[in-house]
Amino acid sequence: MQADKRIFLTLDGLRGIAAIMIVLFHSRAIVGHFHPASAYLSVDLFFALSGCVLEASYRGRLAEGLSTRAFMRIRFIRLWPLFALSLMIGLAFALVRLAMGVGGDTPASIALALVTGLAMLPSPSLSGHDWVMPLNVAGWSLVLELAINALYAWQWRRLSNRLLWLVVTVSGLVLTAASLAHGGVDMGSTWGSVAGGLVRVLYSFSLGVLIFRAYDGRVRRGWAAALVPLLLIPILATGGGGPLFDLACALFVLPLLVWAGLRLEPAPGLDRLFRWAGLTSYAVYVLHGPVLQFAKLAIFHYWRPRTDAVWMAGLAAIAALVLLSAAVDRWYDTPVRRKLSAHLRRRAEAARGERAMTAS
Numbered sequence: 001m002q003a004d005k006r007i008f009l010t011l012d013g014l015r016g017i018a019a020i021m022i023v024l025f026h027s028r029a030i031v032g033h034f035h036p037a038s039a040y041l042s043v044d045l046f047f048a049l050s051g052c053v054l055e056a057s058y059r060g061r062l063a064e065g066l067s068t069r070a071f072m073r074i075r076f077i078r079l080w081p082l083f084a085l086s087l088m089i090g091l092a093f094a095l096v097r098l099a100m101g102v103g104g105d106t107p108a109s110i111a112l113a114l115v116t117g118l119a120m121l122p123s124p125s126l127s128g129h130d131w132v133m134p135l136n137v138a139g140w141s142l143v144l145e146l147a148i149n150a151l152y153a154w155q156w157r158r159l160s161n162r163l164l165w166l167v168v169t170v171s172g173l174v175l176t177a178a179s180l181a182h183g184g185v186d187m188g189s190t191w192g193s194v195a196g197g198l199v200r201v202l203y204s205f206s207l208g209v210l211i212f213r214a215y216d217g218r219v220r221r222g223w224a225a226a227l228v229p230l231l232l233i234p235i236l237a238t239g240g241g242g243p244l245f246d247l248a249c250a251l252f253v254l255p256l257l258v259w260a261g262l263r264l265e266p267a268p269g270l271d272r273l274f275r276w277a278g279l280t281s282y283a284v285y286v287l288h289g290p291v292l293q294f295a296k297l298a299i300f301h302y303w304r305p306r307t308d309a310v311w312m313a314g315l316a317a318i319a320a321l322v323l324l325s326a327a328v329d330r331w332y333d334t335p336v337r338r339k340l341s342a343h344l345r346r347r348a349e350a351a352r353g354e355r356a357m358t359a360s
Contacts, residue, residue, distance in 0.1 A: 006219075008056070009271050010261040011049055012278020013229040018042035019281040021236040023288040023318055030299055030314025037239030040186040043141050044204045044250040045232070048258050050145060051208025054152065062156045071153040072146070073344060079142055080120060081336040082286045085328070087117045090135030090290035109134070120146060130190040138289050140189045144201040152205070164210050171203040172251055185246035200250070207255050215262050225264040228257055276326070283325035283333060291321055
């Protein structure tokens with residue numbers, strides 16, 4: 001079996017569950033007891049999944065000479081349209097807060113956050129906030145994702161298994177020390193913890209690449225595949241585990257789930273659900289912050305905090321977010337990415353034609 005020709009549906013299921021759990025994690029004020037206290041570990045899973053899937057999808061093309069620039073163009077097209085949309089929603093919410101006179105933002109800090117965000121770059125703090133991406137806090141992981149993607153493509157030919165294991169070992173030790181000092185693995189979203197985020201992505205992404213390289217191509221299909229994403233739920237829902245629990249999950253347990261997801265594929269019927277979860281997961285993740293900010297504002301306007309109506313409205317808002325994300329993925333993200341890809345392809349063909357004419 002050609003492993004890099006497969007669509008990894010169980011990994012899609014993992015990604016979908018992780019996205020929902022991190023939405024619940026960031027919605028504690030409106031979901032009450034449904035708050036999964038360790039769902040920030042979803043980001044470590046996302047990084048490991050990224051390393052695994054990119055190695056599966058692009059190792060052949062990188063071996064054939066795909067340039068770092070071309071690779072990053074592909075990655076930017078994949079991530080930018082939805083993130084740009086999320087920034088527009090975040091901008092609207094920031095302007096609402098500015099008009100209300102709350103939050104301490106200024107027109108200059110909002111403008112800077114928008115400009116840097118649209119370039120998918122971190123934003124310097126101008127208003128006392130420490131967020132790496134103020135208009136969409138979850139964007140910090142996308143910044144680090146693109147950084148590790150660029151490093152991966154640039155150094156792919158030099159990334160022997162031995163070198164990758166050295167990177168995993170050293171970054172794992174640094175991550176252990178940083179997590180013990182910080183009190184957990186939840187680092188990277190603020191400028192004060194961004195170094196910890198860098199170590200998180202370096203460890204998990206590199207290990208994800210190694211996991212795929214160790215994969216022998218064998219797969220078992222059946223309902224047992226459902227256990228892989230289902231096991232993720234109690235892991236991310238565990239509260240009060242502390243830094244040792246975080247480290248055990250980030251260093252060992254979550255990579256093992258990725259390895260298991262490679263070898264197990266869902267039975268017919270379940271495969272459609274997993275595929276849908278994977279397709280929707282990025283939109284859920286990237287839109288949830290700014291969209292739910294508006295939801296929280298509306299919920300607390302109509303209901304007093306700590307009432308049953310709040311968490312019921314909160315869960316309804318999250319369900320609506322998932323449906324909105326599915327619609328946005330289908331009717332906005334996919335068409336925009338196709339148009340961007342086609343535009344860049346035409347430009348590349350025109351440039352090759354001009355070079356050929358010049359040479360002749």
